[in-house]
Structures are given as structure tokens and as C-alpha cells.
Amino acid sequence: MQKKILLVEDEKNIARFIELELRHEQFEVIVSHDGREGLNLALEQPFDCLLLDVMLPGLNGIEICRRIRAQSNVPILLITARDAVMDRVAGLDAGADDYIVKPFAIEELLARIRSILRRVSTKVEAEANNLIKVRDIIINQQSYEVIFENKKLDLTKTEYDLLKLLCENKNRVCERDMILQSVWGYTTEVETNVVDVYIRHLRAKLKTELEPYIETVRGVGYVVRE
Numbered sequence: 001m002q003k004k005i006l007l008v009e010d011e012k013n014i015a016r017f018i019e020l021e022l023r024h025e026q027f028e029v030i031v032s033h034d035g036r037e038g039l040n041l042a043l044e045q046p047f048d049c050l051l052l053d054v055m056l057p058g059l060n061g062i063e064i065c066r067r068i069r070a071q072s073n074v075p076i077l078l079i080t081a082r083d084a085v086m087d088r089v090a091g092l093d094a095g096a097d098d099y100i101v102k103p104f105a106i107e108e109l110l111a112r113i114r115s116i117l118r119r120v121s122t123k124v125e126a127e128a129n130n131l132i133k134v135r136d137i138i139i140n141q142q143s144y145e146v147i148f149e150n151k152k153l154d155l156t157k158t159e160y161d162l163l164k165l166l167c168e169n170k171n172r173v174c175e176r177d178m179i180l181q182s183v184w185g186y187t188t189e190v191e192t193n194v195v196d197v198y199i200r201h202l203r204a205k206l207k208t209e210l211e212p213y214i215e216t217v218r219g220v221g222y223v224v225r226e
């Protein structure tokens with residue numbers, strides 16, 4: 001199905017250029033040159049992705065982003081000026097999914113859009129199939145399978161339970177007592193380093209070039225960050 005994109009950009013030459021490129025890639029494109037009009041369009045019609053320039057007449061892109069986020073999860077890509085670091089931070093704080101800095105190569109813009117759309121579709125798929133997904137980890141709660149970086153990961157039952165617990169609570173710290181109780185069924189405080197041992201096993205299996213999956217919160221427990 002054709003994806004529909006809203007482009008809000010006041011520089012007409014740039015807007016026209018992006019519009020043509022997007023159409024060429026088979027996207028349906030609606031263009032607005034004004035912030036307020038863009039916001040109204042975004043709230044009136046369903047879009048698959050919004051491309052918002054930050055510096056706009058009427059209402060700036062960050063403000064548009066903030067107002068849209070109050071009522072919608074539509075993917076938002078901000079277009080910021082070079083050197084405007086504050087804009088990028090403010091934009092992400094306002095709920096933008098990503099940003100691209102002017103001047104950019106059109107291929108990069110297209111890649112960002114595809115990546116955002118892909119993320120949304122895997123998320124929808126995950127919700128539909130009762131999957132838990134954290135970055136490159138996908139846990140299938142029906143088949144007890146774990147896919148890591150597109151490959152099946154061999155885990156013992158206990159490792160699976162521990163990883164599932166951490167991923168279900170992603171971005172929240174799981175306290176050691178809570179882990180012991182949920183995974184091992186200990187109801188009283190016991191002196192054991194079994195949690196740390198199993199965390200070590202999981203870390204060895206979840207090797208990544210990027211940020212490690214499991215973070216230690218000293219004296220408290222562990223957290224998996226998205």
C-alpha cells in the first residue's frame with residue numbers, strides 16, 4: 001500500500017525537490033509551507049510519516065511535534081538547520097523519532113524515512129503476535145523462541161525467564177529480590193549470587209557492538225534499556 005507523507009517546509013524549492021523525490025519513490029505526498037496549516041493537516045488526516053522543518057512561519061516544527069505527540073504516535077522526522085544542536089535536543093524531547101540536518105543528501109533522507117517506517121511496522125507486528133521486542137531482541141512468548149540479531153538464540157529455561165522479565169520491564173530497573181522471586185521463586189531474602197551468574201550468561205550470549213543490553217544498577221539490580 002502506498003505510504004502517505006506530510007512534508008512541512010517553507011523553502012519552496014527544497015519542498016518541491018523533496019516532494020518529487022518522494023513521489024518518485026512511490027510515496028503519496030502532501031506539502032504545506034506553513035507551520036499552522038501543517039499542524040492542522042497532520043491532525044485532520046492520517047499519515048504514515050511527518051517530515052517537519054524546524055524553522056517555519058506560523059508555528060515551528062518542534063512546537064508542531066509537541067502538539068501532535070499529545071494525541072498521536074505518528075512517526076516524525078525533523079529537518080534541522082546545521083549547527084542547531086539545541087533544536088535537535090528539543091526536537092527529540094518533543095517526541096520526534098529522528099532528525100536530519102540540512103543540507104542532506106536525498107538518499108539519506110529516504111533511508112531515514114524507510115528506517116522509521118520499518119520500525120513502526122515491526123512494532124505493529126510485534127504487538128499483533130504477542131512478541132516482546134527490545135532493539136535486536138525479539139521474544140516470542142508463544143513459542144518461547146528468542147531471536148537475537150536475526151538469529152535464533154539458544155537459551156536455557158532460566159535464562160529465558162530472566163531475559164523475558166528484564167525485557168518486559170525494559171527501561172525499568174528490576175531489583176534483585178524481585179528477580180529472585182519472579183525467576184527462581186524465592187520468597188524470602190536469600191544470600192545468593194545466582195542472579196549475577198545468570199546475568200553473566202545472558203551478557204555473553206547478547207554480545208553487541210553497540211550499548212550492552214543489560215546494565216548493572218549498583219546495589220539495586222539490573223535494567224535492559226531500549
Ligand code: CA
Pocket residue numbers: 009010011053054055056
Ligand atoms: Ca525553514
